[in-house]
Structures are given as C-alpha cells and as structure tokens.
Amino acid sequence: MPRFLLPVGIVLAIAAVAVLGYWWLVGRFIQSTDDAYLQADSVTVAPKVSGYVTDVYVGDNATVKVGDPLVRLDGRQYQAALDQAKATVDARRADIERARAAIQQQQAAIEQAKAQLQVAQVGAKHAQDEVRRYAPLAKSGAESGDQLSVLVSNRDQAQATLAADQAALDQARAHVADLQAQITQAQAQLEAAQASASQAQLDLQDTLIRSSLAGRVGDRTVRVGQYAQPGTRLMTVVPVQSIYLTANFKETQIGRMRAGQPVQLHVDALPDADLHGVVDSFAPGTGSQFALLPPENATGNFTKIVQRVPVRIRIDADESTRKRLMPGLSVTVDVDTRAEAGNSRPALVSSQHG
Numbered sequence: 001m002p003r004f005l006l007p008v009g010i011v012l013a014i015a016a017v018a019v020l021g022y023w024w025l026v027g028r029f030i031q032s033t034d035d036a037y038l039q040a041d042s043v044t045v046a047p048k049v050s051g052y053v054t055d056v057y058v059g060d061n062a063t064v065k066v067g068d069p070l071v072r073l074d075g076r077q078y079q080a081a082l083d084q085a086k087a088t089v090d091a092r093r094a095d096i097e098r099a100r101a102a103i104q105q106q107q108a109a110i111e112q113a114k115a116q117l118q119v120a121q122v123g124a125k126h127a128q129d130e131v132r133r134y135a136p137l138a139k140s141g142a143e144s145g146d147q148l149s150v151l152v153s154n155r156d157q158a159q160a161t162l163a164a165d166q167a168a169l170d171q172a173r174a175h176v177a178d179l180q181a182q183i184t185q186a187q188a189q190l191e192a193a194q195a196s197a198s199q200a201q202l203d204l205q206d207t208l209i210r211s212s213l214a215g216r217v218g219d220r221t222v223r224v225g226q227y228a229q230p231g232t233r234l235m236t237v238v239p240v241q242s243i244y245l246t247a248n249f250k251e252t253q254i255g256r257m258r259a260g261q262p263v264q265l266h267v268d269a270l271p272d273a274d275l276h277g278v279v280d281s282f283a284p285g286t287g288s289q290f291a292l293l294p295p296e297n298a299t300g301n302f303t304k305i306v307q308r309v310p311v312r313i314r315i316d317a318d319e320s321t322r323k324r325l326m327p328g329l330s331v332t333v334d335v336d337t338r339a340e341a342g343n344s345r346p347a348l349v350s351s352q353h354g
Helices: 005-025 076-140 145-205 319-324
Strands: 030-039 043-045 051-056 069-073 208-210 215-218 235-238 244-250 262-267 275-282 308-316 330-336
Touching: 076 145, 244 330, 262 308
Parallel strands: none
Antiparallel strands: 030 244, 030 330, 043 235, 051 069, 069 208, 215 235, 244 308, 262 275, 262 330, 275 308
16 A cells, blocks of 8 residues: 555545534534525505506605505595585584574473463463352352353363463474474484594595504506406515515424524525524415315325424524515525424424414
8 A cells, every 4th residue: 555545545544534513513403494584474466446547656666664655546426425424413413502502492392381371271260260169159049150150161171271281382392392302313424423533534544554563665567557356466565674484394393492592693695795694484284285186095095294384583694785685596404403402392283373
C-alpha cells in the first residue's frame, strides 16, 4: 500500500466519525421538508350593496392601512332612500304629536260632559221630587191632574237628558282610549320607520368600501364604471406584515415535534437570507381530511400513502427582510426536534390551533 494512502484513510476516517457524530448528536433530530409555502390571511374586498363604481382610490400593489378608502359606489339611490325614510320618521312623529294633542282636547270635552251630566242629575232629581210632592195632592184632589201630568213629563225629559249626557260622557272617555291606541300604533310605525332609516343609513355608508386590515392590495379587478353586485370580488388585501409559514411534514416526521421548537428557514427567492422561526401549532388532522373529496379507504383496493400534516411556523425576521417575503414563496424547513418546549405529549395532541 502506498504511504500517501494512509493519511488519506485517516482523514476519511476522521471525517466519517465527525459526520456520524454530527448525525448522532444533531442530524437525526432535524426534520426537513421542502413542501412548505409562505401564507397570509388575506381578505377579499367585496361590496355589501350594489351600484356602479364611481371612484377607485388605490392602485395595484398599493399599501393600505386599516380604514383607508378603497372603492366608492354610486350612492344617489341610497341617499334618496335615506331621505324618504327620514321623512317617514318625521310623519310618524307628527302622528304621535297630533294624537297627544287630540287627547288633551278630548280631556276638556270629558270635563264638559261631566258638568252637563251633573246639571242633568240635578234637574232629574228636582223633577222627581216635584212628582213625588204633587202626586198625593193630585190624588186627594187638592191639585189638578193636569199639573201632575206636566210634572211627570218634565221628570221623564230630565231622565232622558241624564241618560243622554251619561252616554256622551262614556263616548268621550272611549274616544280617549281610541286615541291612546292610535298613539301606540303610531309609535310602532315610528320604530319601523326608524329601522328603515337606519338600514338606509348603513346602505349609504356601505357605498364607501374601506380596508378592514393593513397590508398591500393585490388582484385588483375593479374599474371605474363597473357595476358591482354584493359579494363581487373587487380586490384582495394581503397582510404582508403578518406572513407565516405552513410546512407539510410527513406523518413519520412529526413524532418528536412540539410547539416552540426552533426552525431554520431557507426561502428559494432569498438564497442569501438566513431566517429562523418557531413551531407555532399543528393542524387537527392531515391535509387529506380537509380536501374537497376526502379519501374513503374502506372501499376498493387499498394502497397505503404516507400522509402529511400541516404545521404552522411563526417567522422571526426583521422589518426589511419581512418586506421581501410574500405569500406563495417556496421554503425549505429544518425543525430541530431536540427541544421538547416543556411538553412531552405527542405533537398532534399538544397542538392548540389548526
């Protein structure tokens, strides 16, 4: 054997021992996958009301904040509906005030009817007393029968007047109850009109579409003059500052994974960037369980396929690096499973989020 082969063999042996030692101490605990992509909880911007687009306030890839105006729809018809609803509210309030004024007027009529009734009661009592006093005299012949007949007629007329005044008082009181019912009905109509006015106000406000989160505008399809229906997709706001990573590990790789373990990231679009992250949570099932057509393994021939579990990873990066990240980029992930993160339970059991 040549002498130069001995040093080479020693170097190779040392290298093999070093590689084996690294694998034993570190490598066998590192779980890697390239089935990983950056994601963000994007929001689709869509109108709640229909109308023609009159203004578009943002351009493609523009940066927006919470509450920034994005699109305005033609609101003239909603303004007209709001004005009509407000007029209806005013009319219902006027009905209530008119009914209340009528009640006050009817109270005066009731007092007048009470006074007339008291006069009628006095007249009826006086006529009855006259008949009672003259009846014995007419029977004895001391007074003429014609005078008694006149007194009896007066008594009957007084009693009829008393009955009429009593009926008038009852009618006046009943009319107050009718006016009270009108007020109750008008109040119900007022509440309905106020609800219609509130809905009209909301519809008018919804003609101005604002951003519900901070981010960047993408997939902008809206144009001025376009007719938009409720739910029409106008654009998407992507919260690029809140990007996270979803890595799909094989089921054979997650046995030692725990939330909180460190992660090393290699973004294909940023080959020179050294990124790190932390395991955040595990999905409550494999990806196939959430597919549009989940597999049915109980039918037909069965072929075992290794399943993948989505793992959410929180990215630790500075502001300048985060600005260069965008949803959809491919990432290679290395998870160091040596750290237990204070939890010894299986990964799928210990996860708290999907």
